Amino acid sequence: MIFSLELKKLKRTGYMPAFLGGAVLAAAVPLLHMLVRSETFIVLPGEPLNILYDANWQMMTMLNILTIILCACIIYHTEYSDNGAQKMAVLPVCDNHIFGGKFMITVLALSGMLLFEIIILELCALHWFSDYQVQLTDLTKNFCFSLIASLPTIILMLLIASACQNMWVSLGIGVILVFTVSVFPKENLFLSLCPFNSPYQTLALVTEKGKEYIFLVTCIAETILLGIAAHKLEHVRRYFS
Amino acid sequence: MNMIETNNLTKIYGNFTAVNGINLHIQKNRIYGFLGPNGAGKSTTMKLFLGLTQPTSGNFTIDNKTYPKERIQILKMIGCFIETPAFYGNLSGEENLEIIQKILGLPKQSVTDALELVGLTQFKKRLAKKYSLGMKQRLGLAGALLGHPPILILDEPTNGLDPVGIHEIRSLIRSLPKQFNCTVLVSSHLLSEVELMADDIGILNHGRLLFEGTMEQLKENAKANGLPTDNLEDTFLAMIDADNRKRGQVR
Amino acid sequence: MNFISLIGVELTKLRRSKIILILLTPVVIMWIPSILNAKINFNLQGIPITPEHNFFIQGFMGMAWFMIPASLLICTTLLVQTERNHKGFLKMLSLPLSSTKLCLAKFTILLLLATVQMVMSIGTYYLCCATVSQLQNYNFILEPLYVISNVLQIYAGAIPLAAVFWMIATLIQAPVFFVGTGLASLVPSILMINTKFWFLYPMSYPFYLLMTAYGKAAEGIYETEIAWLPWLPTAMLITITALAISCIRFGVSERR
Numbered sequence: 001m002i003f004s005l006e007l008k009k010l011k012r013t014g015y016m017p018a019f020l021g022g023a024v025l026a027a028a029v030p031l032l033h034m035l036v037r038s039e040t041f042i043v044l045p046g047e048p049l050n051i052l053y054d055a056n057w058q059m060m061t062m063l064n065i066l067t068i069i070l071c072a073c074i075i076y077h078t079e080y081s082d083n084g085a086q087k088m089a090v091l092p093v094c095d096n097h098i099f100g101g102k103f104m105i106t107v108l109a110l111s112g113m114l115l116f117e118i119i120i121l122e123l124c125a126l127h128w129f130s131d132y133q134v135q136l137t138d139l140t141k142n143f144c145f146s147l148i149a150s151l152p153t154i155i156l157m158l159l160i161a162s163a164c165q166n167m168w169v170s171l172g173i174g175v176i177l178v179f180t181v182s183v184f185p186k187e188n189l190f191l192s193l194c195p196f197n198s199p200y201q202t203l204a205l206v207t208e209k210g211k212e213y214i215f216l217v218t219c220i221a222e223t224i225l226l227g228i229a230a231h232k233l234e235h236v237r238r239y240f241s
Numbered sequence: 242m243n244m245i246e247t248n249n250l251t252k253i254y255g256n257f258t259a260v261n262g263i264n265l266h267i268q269k270n271r272i273y274g275f276l277g278p279n280g281a282g283k284s285t286t287m288k289l290f291l292g293l294t295q296p297t298s299g300n301f302t303i304d305n306k307t308y309p310k311e312r313i314q315i316l317k318m319i320g321c322f323i324e325t326p327a328f329y330g331n332l333s334g335e336e337n338l339e340i341i342q343k344i345l346g347l348p349k350q351s352v353t354d355a356l357e358l359v360g361l362t363q364f365k366k367r368l369a370k371k372y373s374l375g376m377k378q379r380l381g382l383a384g385a386l387l388g389h390p391p392i393l394i395l396d397e398p399t400n401g402l403d404p405v406g407i408h409e410i411r412s413l414i415r416s417l418p419k420q421f422n423c424t425v426l427v428s429s430h431l432l433s434e435v436e437l438m439a440d441d442i443g444i445l446n447h448g449r450l451l452f453e454g455t456m457e458q459l460k461e462n463a464k465a466n467g468l469p470t471d472n473l474e475d476t477f478l479a480m481i482d483a484d485n486r487k488r489g490q491v492r
Numbered sequence: 493m494n495f496i497s498l499i500g501v502e503l504t505k506l507r508r509s510k511i512i513l514i515l516l517t518p519v520v521i522m523w524i525p526s527i528l529n530a531k532i533n534f535n536l537q538g539i540p541i542t543p544e545h546n547f548f549i550q551g552f553m554g555m556a557w558f559m560i561p562a563s564l565l566i567c568t569t570l571l572v573q574t575e576r577n578h579k580g581f582l583k584m585l586s587l588p589l590s591s592t593k594l595c596l597a598k599f600t601i602l603l604l605l606a607t608v609q610m611v612m613s614i615g616t617y618y619l620c621c622a623t624v625s626q627l628q629n630y631n632f633i634l635e636p637l638y639v640i641s642n643v644l645q646i647y648a649g650a651i652p653l654a655a656v657f658w659m660i661a662t663l664i665q666a667p668v669f670f671v672g673t674g675l676a677s678l679v680p681s682i683l684m685i686n687t688k689f690w691f692l693y694p695m696s697y698p699f700y701l702l703m704t705a706y707g708k709a710a711e712g713i714y715e716t717e718i719a720w721l722p723w724l725p726t727a728m729l730i731t732i733t734a735l736a737i738s739c740i741r742f743g744v745s746e747r748r
Contacts (some may be wrong), residue, residue, distance in 0.1 A: 001343060004343075005340055005343055008329075008332070008336065008339070008340060008341065009329055009332065011331060011332060011336070012332070012368070013331050033404060078329055078330075079329075081330055082327065082328050082330040082357065082369070082370065083325060083326070083327030083328070084327060084328060085331040086293065086327040087322065087327040087328065087341070088344075089291075089292070089293060089385065090291045090292075090293065090316055090319070090321050090323070090346070091313075091316060091341060091344045091345065092313045092315075092316040092344070093316040093344045128468040185284055232485075238292070238295070
């Protein structure tokens with residue numbers, strides 16, 4: 001029930017258009033890249049899909065993360081702008097369910113976005129690389145990997161957005177985090193596991209180092225830990241308001 | 242029987258005491274008028290009942306349930322309307338009520354009833370942020386009345402309404418205990434208004450309870466203290482003034 | 493009311509907005525990795541550049557690519573939102589003021605804020621230089637004329653960008669979408685400066701100017717001379733068009 005209610009609250013907030021816009025922009029990156037500079041890429045050695053990932057995934061992920069930030073801000077702005085959250089607080093509903101509902105919606109929206117982007121990447125590979133064949137298992141693996149790698153980012157951003165009543169503060173924190181993290185060295189495993197940094201990794205890169213299981217388990221563990229933090233925050237907030 | 246009882250309820254913000262050890266007794270199926278000038282602590286007390294803020298000391302029971310142990314049970318019994326109307330601006334009036342209706346697990350019909358009750362039926366499709374002040378106020382009231390809860394907490398429900406609206410809402414509140422068997426706690430800074438609605442009155446000034454009782458008791462009390470009694474507004478003003486002066490001396 | 497006193501009024505509106513803090517945060521944050529990774533400046537991987545120039549260029553890389561445009565974006569939002577919140581803008585429009593003048597005054601404030609940030613970024617640079625020089629026992633400090641002229645250039649290059657943001661802000665009413673569009677427009681600027689049409693994309697100007705400075709300091713990295721000819725006229729045209737559109741559209745939706 002709470003899930004459908006949370007969906008209803010998002011009406012006319014521009015949440016879905018924001019995700020759609022983000023997806024279209026991110027998918028446009030490899031398309032434009034190939035349209036303009038395809039001759040540079042087709043001569044490169046290696047798997048076509050890996051070449052495409054290397055060339056585009058950084059920028060696409062940055063757009064994905066910016067979309068997550070924006071949408072987390074929107075989803076909590078409707079709660080705080082006209083005191084909707086206050087009404088929720090006096091209704092017999094558990095705060096954690098509200099957070100959980102918002103998390104589920106964001107995960108679903110991001111899965112749609114990632115799926116769209118990965119399909120576009122596959123299509124690019126099909127069109128520009130002559131002997132490329134789509135493998136559904138690879139597609140599914142890449143999709144699941146990217147989704148799990150994004151979970152800590154989603155939950156941390158929602159946590160920030162729920163903690164700051166002023167949307168601009170959470171947006172500012174999110175943006176600063178994105179760009180602070182973007183100057184981190186990418187080779188360092190420990191740093192690459194941080195929220196806001198993990199989505200930049202690709203399955204091929206992590207598998208090359210043989211760290212795929214550690215990576216996935218850590219991402220899931222981070223998500224659970226941040227989920228517990230969100231649960232605690234609701235309690236703390238009640239005592240400080 | 243007392244529906245709401247407080248025991249030395251106190252709320253301190255930093256070095257400002259908003260509510261200072263008050264003992265309220267709100268009886269079942271009656272309208273309790275909560276009276277006091279702006280900043281007297283009325284809204285804070287109401288927020289305490291709803292768990293929107295934590296008491297610094299003291300406690301309260303609502304229908305013999307205690308906070309914070311039985312928060313959800315307490316909230317299930319209360320319909321409330323606090324200060325500024327709280328709603329989702331991006332949703333229509335009807336959609337806002339549907340959210341509350343689903344959370345409370347009420348039938349769909351209750352939304353239509355509540356809209357009808359406050360006279361918003363013809364504006365139900367309009368976005369809540371486009372509502373006028375009076376309409377927002379009515380929407381807030383509809384949200385409080387949804388499903389006829391046994392306890393209603395209304396914070397200055399007639400704020401921002403025109404004279405006709407004030408009259409309508411007042412008669413509506415007046416009819417609630419008989420119609421739906423509910424207990425109403427309504428606050429106001431106008432004695433004339435409380436006089437027309439309430440069975441019992443509590444007068445609050447600077448966080449302290451100056452008086453609690455029926456209208457007749459208030460008159461007797463005033464007479465005994467040498468305050469004017471022919472006009473209740475004057476009684477109230479004199480009472481607040483006397484208290485302020487006394488506090489000034491203490492300081 | 494003359495333009496100067498109007499600017500004074502606009503500055504008053506920024507009181508208690510914590511804008512200086514908002515401008516300072518990115519400046520400080522961008523320099524922390526530079527201090528921590530100062531050793532990298534000695535490991536130049538064959539690039540013919542001195543460590544002190546490398547420190548300067550790498551430090552300002554994040555600023556030019558992202559932080560300067562992002563700060564402009566945030567300042568624009570703040571300026572627009574202080575008006576729209578609580579209907580302050582309606583009050584302004586009901587006063588005997590030309591809305592064009594008001595629009596330009598606000599844009600001037602935006603540039604003024606960028607100048608403040610520029611001064612702060614130069615100050616932070618020298619503070620970091622002093623720290624790193626102490627830590628690494630090597631003099632990282634460059635002569636002020638070189639630093640100031642380069643930073644000034646980067647910020648001057650951001651003026652067309654500021655005008656474009658200002659235009660988008662007057663066109664897009666929902667602030668979230670304005671910020672979203674703005675942020676998304678910054679991501680591809682690295683891609684853009686490597687194409688032939690970089691001069692059509694104002695978001696990449698500051699980064700382009702820094703890259704030419706890089707090219708001058710290290711041969712073979714990038715172009716060594718700024719391509720003034722297609723760039724300057726295009727940039728001016730973009731600035732003037734953007735400002736004209738924003739002046740025309742300023743306050744139109746509020747007066748409907």
